[in-house]
Amino acid sequence: MDSWVVAMMLGASLVLGATALAAFLWGIKNGQFDDEKKMMSQVHFDDEKELNDLADQQKKREALKKKEYKPE
Amino acid sequence: MSKVKCDHCHLEFSDSVMIHDGEYRFCCNGCRGIFHLLKDEGLESFYSKMGDTTLAPPTEQFEASSNFDTPAFHERFVTLDKEGLSQVSLVIEGIHCAACVWLNEKALHKMDGVIEANINYTNNKARITWDANALKLSAIIDMIRAIGYNAFPYDASFQEVRANKERKEYYLRMAVATFAAMNMMWIAVAQYAGYFTGITQDIKTILNIAEWFLATPVLFYSGWVFYRGAYYGLRNRAVTMDLLVVTGSSLAYLYSIYITVFEKGEAYFDSVAMIITFVLFGKFLEVLSRKNAADTLDVMSKHIPSEVTIIEGETVRDVNVNEVKVGDIIRIRSGERCAIDGVVMSGEGNFDESNLTGESEPIFKRPSDVIISGTTSIDALLTYKATKDFAHSTLSNLVNLLENALSHKPNIEKLANRLSQHFSSTILFLAIGTFWFWYFWPHSFDRSLMVGISVIIIACPCALALATPVATLVGLALGAKRGILFKSAAQIETMAKASMVVLDKTGTITQGRPEVVYATIHEIFNPHILYSLTKASKHPISRGVAEYLERTDETVAQILLEDVHEIPARGVVARLDGKMIVGGNALLMRDSTIEIESASDKSLFYYAVDGVLAATYELRDLPKEKALESINALKKFGLRVVMLTGDHERAAKRVADEVGIDEVHAHLSPEQKAAFIEMAHTEGHVVVMAGDGVNDLLALARADIGISMGSGSDIAIEVSDVVLLNDSLTSLAEAFAISRRTYGLIKQNLGISLVYNSITIPLAMMGYVIPLIAAISMSFSSLLVVGNSMRSRWMYK
Structure with a gap:
């Protein structure tokens, strides 16, 4: 297994996670959890x-x- | 007969009493009106959304909504936003279910001119934005009332808004930090595995870069509060915990970047994220339990009437309190609160001065008597001449004094703060020392730097930062379970250090209302008549007798008396079957030429039928249950117990003897009470004051800790730091026990984290700390502190 596979998978999962985080932050800012x-x-x-x-x-x-x- | 549901409120009634309206059934006209209104507005889906919940049928007779359009109202409650739209905060009454929230929002949104209506389901507060040019506020209020709810304005103070904003900001920062730290742990698992079993350099670099990517927002976004804190600390020439956190994490961050780029050694990104996340969590707990001192003044000003009615010749008009000049004639009706000091011109009646004096007896006023602002007319309709303008009246003075007292509230330095200062400078010193020692050993610059940084990281105050907040949180929870509300966590520590407790008499030690302690029956009489007579008056003495009758005889009931009238400051007179019935004090008896024994200093209630004395009741304000035991418990804590009262010497002494207090100061004005506390401060005491009335306000605000009774006046509750919901003195003693226990817990926690550090720091200085050990040590020490606090929670039942 080449190391770029690790890099790609790590990158992809972090981007996915970050998207969810961004949505959550948007929700907090918007007062949805108040x-x-x-x-x-x-x-x-x-x-x-x-x-x-x-x-x-x-x-x-x-x-x-x-x-x-x-x-x- | 079968029960039928009302089509609006869903309460069940028998069919015969319902209003039939086609196929619909209603319990009252109010429900029918709302039902048709909702139908016309196209909002009938409310009923399907409501599900099984029932509503309270609407009540009528609200105050006129035109009050909401007065300039004085707008000045106080309405704000303008950036776009020039008006905003008001309301509390909506009558919200039972989520459908109610939906209905209110919908109905308001349908109105032209309403831009936004947002109702909070949890606390029933609504924020409404509307265009004042298109719509009057009264129309909005009318709409809310028309659909069966009611609305009150409330002051969404600046502080409240800011506190909410700060809390939200912390949520955001914590969300980012937690997300990054948790993801980093996965990556770290790979790294640690690689550390022990071998890993190629290129994989290691990839993992490092991913961690770098995650650590950056944690340090600079979530950790921003620490940079700010460290900066302000440095400006005040103080080495703070924030500085330690910032140096440790920034250095570790920079060092790790260096490692990543030059591909050698181990990176510490996970430690950076962990430190920030843990310490941020501790800080957040502190923010959650902080109190805003300035909020209280808003509440105070809410109790000041904003308008008064003045009479100019023939015309009567309402003016803003600030426009009243000395010499103006002001009219006061029953139930109104006076805003301005003055002298009575005409009319008479009873005033409730308990606000200022703490004594519950109404004061009867007639022409040329003095009116004090802040007192409330019970039944008086009178006109009086203003002798002072608003700014110089007693009530405004009280607000000013209070403001002053709150801003000068003594601040006891917190143990953790004091400790962390020494701790921080020691660690920084040790780290620099370690670096130089290693460098001159001689070792490479990299290696020495790494060892130096590892000292800061391992010492980094995760456990220390959690020690106090977690312990106080446990204390708050223990208190809340027993009806003791500490408004701010920091107060627990101050309370534990208290050396003196000052108690108000009326309402704090005693029950605050007279009770019959001794009854003498001279002639047999019908208790129903006496009961009806005493029920006719709201005077505390009459009420005390009525309660006594209820207690001793369960069958007692009211009967109809004729010609009932109350003679102010005397008692009640009535007639039944041609017999004259009188009940009241010695003066009334003398007036009705009834022979009584010589007057005593006790509060006596006489009852006479047709000129013959039938019974005498002796009343007294009795100490609360278990007062003696509680005061003894306080003494056992080593506290100096003092009683202050506005009452006269004799009454004070008697109560004090009963509950075992040796030090009594009687006949004190509110200012003198505050001065007494001030004096105790100069003697070096940490003072806890317990009181319940407005007359205790200043003293409560001055004391290190003000404790109020849950049944006390709202202002007293606002000003105080601790509220005893069940009013009992037992909880006062318990509050001390909890605060001392919590303080002990704080000390234990700080001890644990210090001992922990004294083991791990030497390890770090010897250079044994790799990232894995740093991470494990940090989590383990935090777990120890949290676990220790939880243990205390389970043990103290």
């Missing part, structure tokens, strides 16, 4: 509607930024 109870239970209500709702909120914020947002 509320342990919500984290566990809110999963039940996570469907397409929630995603749309989130997108709407994002739109509202952006619209407001551009000063185009007019509440009816």
